[in-house]
Amino acid sequence: MSNVTLKGSKEGFVVIINDGSDFEQALKDLKTLILKQNIGSTDDDVIQFTIKTGNRLLTKEQRKTVKTVFKNYPQIEIKDIISNVEDKQDVEELLKANKMTIETGIVRSGQKLEFEGDVLFLGVLHEGAKISTTGSMYILGQVEGIVQAGYPDNTSAAIFGNLENAAQLRIADVIEIITEDNADKLHNHQFAYIDEMHSISVDDLQDYKEVMNESRKRTV
Amino acid sequence: MGISIVVTSGKGGVGKTTTTANISSVLASLGKKVCMVDLDIGLRNLDAVLGLTNRVVYDIVDVAQNRVVLSQALVRDPRFEDNLYLLAASQFADKYVLDQDSVRRIVTYLKQRFDFVIIDCPAGIEYGFQNAVTVADGAIVVTNPELASVSDADRVVGILESMKMPITPHLIINRVRKNMINEGTSMRIDDIVNHLRIPLLGVVVDEDEVIAASNSGKTVVSDKNSDAGHSYRNIAHRMLGESIPLDIFNDTKKVGFFSRVFGRKK
Numbered sequence: 001m002s003n004v005t006l007k008g009s010k011e012g013f014v015v016i017i018n019d020g021s022d023f024e025q026a027l028k029d030l031k032t033l034i035l036k037q038n039i040g041s042t043d044d045d046v047i048q049f050t051i052k053t054g055n056r057l058l059t060k061e062q063r064k065t066v067k068t069v070f071k072n073y074p075q076i077e078i079k080d081i082i083s084n085v086e087d088k089q090d091v092e093e094l095l096k097a098n099k100m101t102i103e104t105g106i107v108r109s110g111q112k113l114e115f116e117g118d119v120l121f122l123g124v125l126h127e128g129a130k131i132s133t134t135g136s137m138y139i140l141g142q143v144e145g146i147v148q149a150g151y152p153d154n155t156s157a158a159i160f161g162n163l164e165n166a167a168q169l170r171i172a173d174v175i176e177i178i179t180e181d182n183a184d185k186l187h188n189h190q191f192a193y194i195d196e197m198h199s200i201s202v203d204d205l206q207d208y209k210e211v212m213n214e215s216r217k218r219t220v
Numbered sequence: 221m222g223i224s225i226v227v228t229s230g231k232g233g234v235g236k237t238t239t240t241a242n243i244s245s246v247l248a249s250l251g252k253k254v255c256m257v258d259l260d261i262g263l264r265n266l267d268a269v270l271g272l273t274n275r276v277v278y279d280i281v282d283v284a285q286n287r288v289v290l291s292q293a294l295v296r297d298p299r300f301e302d303n304l305y306l307l308a309a310s311q312f313a314d315k316y317v318l319d320q321d322s323v324r325r326i327v328t329y330l331k332q333r334f335d336f337v338i339i340d341c342p343a344g345i346e347y348g349f350q351n352a353v354t355v356a357d358g359a360i361v362v363t364n365p366e367l368a369s370v371s372d373a374d375r376v377v378g379i380l381e382s383m384k385m386p387i388t389p390h391l392i393i394n395r396v397r398k399n400m401i402n403e404g405t406s407m408r409i410d411d412i413v414n415h416l417r418i419p420l421l422g423v424v425v426d427e428d429e430v431i432a433a434s435n436s437g438k439t440v441v442s443d444k445n446s447d448a449g450h451s452y453r454n455i456a457h458r459m460l461g462e463s464i465p466l467d468i469f470n471d472t473k474k475v476g477f478f479s480r481v482f483g484r485k486k
Contacts, residue, residue: 106417108378109371126374126415 004029006037012048012079019054023062031069034076048079057083097134107131107145114151127167139163146170150194156215158193160205162186169200176200222253223387224327224337226356228380230372232343234364235394235424238434240340241269242449243360245439246456247336248297248304255294255305255334257327259352260342261318264309271437272297272306281310284322290329305334315348320355327355345379353380358387360421364395365407370415377418390419392455395426422455423466424448 003021007014015033017026051066058066063081070078086094100118107113109128118135125131125143132148139147139161148170150157155172163169163186169176171194178186185202186192193211195201196218203211227240240256248254257280258266267273278293290307297304307326310317330337339356342348353359359380363373373391380389393412400406413420427448433440441449454464 108381109374111378124417127371128375129378 019056053083160191222335223357226339228341229362230376242452248300252335254336258309261315269434276308279308279310281313359389390421424451
């Protein structure tokens with residue numbers, strides 16, 4: 001198998017860099033491959049390439065050199081560089097951001113708990129205490145303090161549960177202060193999220209899917 | 221070897237010093253050897269509450285700075301034979317002259333000589349508080365049935381729990397107004413205990429006698445007719461491991477059936 005292969009697929013042109021090859025050699029072959037295509041006529045539309053590196057993970061410098069090769073030809077550009085493998089550290093971070101943490105126990109006034117990912121809170125959050133996470137917050141315990149989801153800027157995070165006694169709800173950078181006036185709409189089977197006006201709204205749980213689909217459409 | 225207990229609250233004016241004085245004198249009258257340590261440097265008043273001000277010659281700062289040995293600075297309370305001693309706070313120095321090491325040294329020494337070392341902690345959660353709580357084996361958190369006080373107590377309990385003391389913090393609810401509880405205008409005892417979630421050591425009513433007693437340099441526990449004194453005695457007994465039912469008072473004077481039917485409404 002040669003070091004560099006050009007393929008056409010449904011998604012467009014794909015350049016596969018053989019993961020068993022020497023990178024320097026593959027880079028040279030890539031250049032000749034591009035030259036062979038006789039591109040350069042300025043009339044054509046820009047052609048996009050996806051580069052697949054198989055089981056090889058390119059370092060930052062290697063990605064840069066690949067990109068500079070393409071930069072010499074204004075008619076072609078890189079859509080994406082994809083590898084079958086992931087950096088271990090990146091994977092760990094990804095796992096952390098996607099896991100559900102279960103927290104019990106009492107969070108007292110002046111104490112602050114910080115998490116990554118989603119949190120299922122079964123404990124008691126006292127007045128003056130704060131619980132914060134990067135993902136969504138699912139609350140089954142009593143809360144009288146500040147609940148922060150989607151810290152610092154994840155607007156698709158939501159807060160679920162009985163929140164009528166909470167002091168504040170915070171999602172991403174939006175803060176909702178709970179007063180006597182709005183507390184009664186925050187009883188069980190509700191969830192709080194960021195709506196299209198970028199403020200916190202509360203809805204019934206049965207509407208969750210619908211609301212979140214809307215929200216996702218906006219963020220994409 | 222005795223144990224050291226810090227009496228703390230977070231908020232000021234809830235009755236830490238009164239509690240320290242009363243519990244200590246009950247324990248002493250029950251035959252325990254007790255030493256009170258006033259760590260409220262600069263604002264000493266434990267000696268005044270006990271009527272011992274005139275007897276203070278040296279204070280804890282003198283001991284910490286090695287001007288005198290510890291036994292010279294201990295003030296004996298003559299009413300309790302050889303059972304109750306006080307190590308007074310300094311009126312003149314500021315609180316930063318005491319560091320954690322010297323407080324620890326003093327308390328460790330006192331624990332060898334006494335059954336109980338009761339530490340009166342300053343209000344707040346800063347320097348003096350840190351000094352007091354790090355040397356203690358256990359803590360008594362004093363609170364009043366009011367929101368600000370309970371909220372501060374919550375903060376203090378959080379700090380105490382993170383210190384992992386050998387004895388879990390216990391709660392005393394002080395200055396409880398009987399009439400307000402009966403009228404339902406005060407925070408309820410149950411609610412406070414459920415909120416703070418630490419064991420309740422006792423409930424003490426707000427009484428004129430408490431202030432009157434400390435103004436004359438006596439403790440209210442010496443007054444046999446005082447409800448507050450009775451509560452403090454119960455607290456001390458509970459600290460010694462006796463189980464005494466909590467007298468959470470719904471003693472709206474029991475009204476008999478006939479007087480309820482025929483009696484005049486108040």
